[in-house]
Amino acid sequence: MKKFLFFILFLSPLVTATAQTVKNGSLVIGKVDSIHSKILNENRKVWIYLPASASDTKYQKQHYPILYLLDAESHFSSVTGMIQQLSEINGNSVLPEMIVVGIPNKNRTRDLTPTNALTGPEGKKYPMFEKSGGGEKFAAFIEKELMPHIDSLYAPSPQRAIIGHSFGGLTVMNILVHHPELFNQYIAIDPSMWWHSRKLLNETPAAMANKKFERKSLFVGIANTMTTGMDTTKVISDTSGDSEHIRAILALDKVIKNRPANGLQYACKYYNDDNHGSVPLIAEYDALHTLYQGFGLSQGEINALSDPNSGINIEQFIAEHYQRFSNKAGVTVLPPEPYINNTGIYLLAVNQPERAHALFSLNIRNYPKSFSAYNSMGNYYASISDQKKAIEYYSKALAIQDNPETRTKLKKLRAGN
Structure with a gap:
């Protein structure tokens, strides 16, 4: 709780x-x-x-x-x-x-x-x-x-x-x-x-x-x-x-x-x-x-997502959850991008980078034209000190949309700071 x-x-x-x-x-x-x-x-x-x-x-x-x-x-x-x-x-x-x-x-x-x-x-x-x-x-x-x-x-x-x-x-x-x-x-x-x-x-x-x-x-x-x-x-x-x-x-x-x-x-x-x-x-x-019963995650499911000992494959878990609702609704319903992104940001903040990576990957797959999906993945790679990958994903984000904060982060990485 x-x-x-x-x-x-x-x-x-x-x-x-x-x-x-x-x-x-x-x-x-x-x-x-x-x-x-x-x-x-x-x-x-x-x-x-x-x-x-x-x-x-x-x-x-x-x-x-x-x-x-x-x-x-x-x-x-x-x-x-x-x-x-x-x-x-x-x-x-x-x-x-x-x-x-x-x-x-x-x-x-x-x-x-x-x-x-x-x-x-x-x-x-x-x-x-x-x-x-x-x-x-x-x-x-x-x-x-x-x-x-x-x-x-x-x-x-x-x-x-x-x-x-x-x-x-x-x-x-x-x-x-x-x-x-x-x-x-x-x-x-x-x-x-x-x-x-x-x-x-x-x-x-x-x-x-x-x-x-x-x-x-x-x-x-x-x-x-x-x-x-x-x-x-x-x-x-x-x-x-x-x-x-x-x-x-x-x-x-x-x-x-x-x-x-x-x-x-x-x-x-x-x-x-x-x-x-x-x-x-x-x-x-x-x-x-x-x-919309069954659309959102239950409290127990949310707790499981943030529990490093739950043993779940977080990307598969969420994808299957929304697939079940899609089957019920009769149309494809993707996991909400802002919600998935914010959950990933939270997991990154509480030192669960691999789980955050899984969610950012899910967003990139579902929303391939999204600045936010690539920018968050850049943040993930920056957090684990993978400079090359961070530069790659920040560059992809900026190719979709210009953003001063991301541009500054990219400039510092390229300068080796």
Whole structure:
């Protein structure tokens, strides 16, 4: 435990020092981009969050998973904060570093409903629903315009996720049911499955039976929207409009659980102490933990990495760990370069140079265009007084990116100092 705590304390300054959160006296968590959509016939803004290493030129700017976030104006700050905390801060690697693409609303009811309908869950007509039913066009916008735009800017990994709440959750389920190839991971929080007299819900059993969802994941979060005295068992037999929202979601849960052979990795959680408005925060947190279970190293594994008596082949150990997660995710997921590099730096500092060498070698193999990978290997050879090799790797690093500190170290080595 002491080694683990020291490991975290050692890494914390390294990680927080690279976080680009303050610019010109303002706290900045992302940037605004825009794209003209021919499909929607309008200009659309998107909010983009980049992990710290994406703006740090030491690291290769590619291979980040992309998370598409609906209702960005409501959830962007909380989701990006969670991702930063769980992937960058205090040495955390619960999640991979990822790019978040938030999509603010322009006409929420139009874009986030798959079909046109006029009535709410209780049967009452709502004038605001008259322009509903643009969900298929919105999905086409994401697939054919927004995704190619984002891919052209950031060269991401094939791993894509989408989060939506309420009507956004309905959109997530519509894409899963009718366009499952668009994302690997789907997070639907308190989705409005009551929409259009449960039309999408009624289409779901056939999709679950006829389509394959291998290596697709779905997390559904359910809020407590029931009246006093109700529970998730009693509400099933209720017929009032007030309970239709949760009844439809519980029906969805039953449909999916009845189709386990289609390959979908499914998790569902009910939040008794949260209502429709408060549930997104805790459900997003749980969903990210659930969908990325097995990504990060456990405390025991971290301790083993720093224990010279553990007898493990550290490079093989880490490579196999992330290969297991890759097999689960259905895409190649490389060990995070900054995390592996910082772990190597720690091992070098506590006089375990051969273990550090193994990690730096792993990074060079996975990120052959990375300044940081070669620079750290140069540091390793300098630490064991192999001047020739240190010069070789510092030179390789500087061929990728100029760096005053590395240039100074190389100059001193060549001068024999």
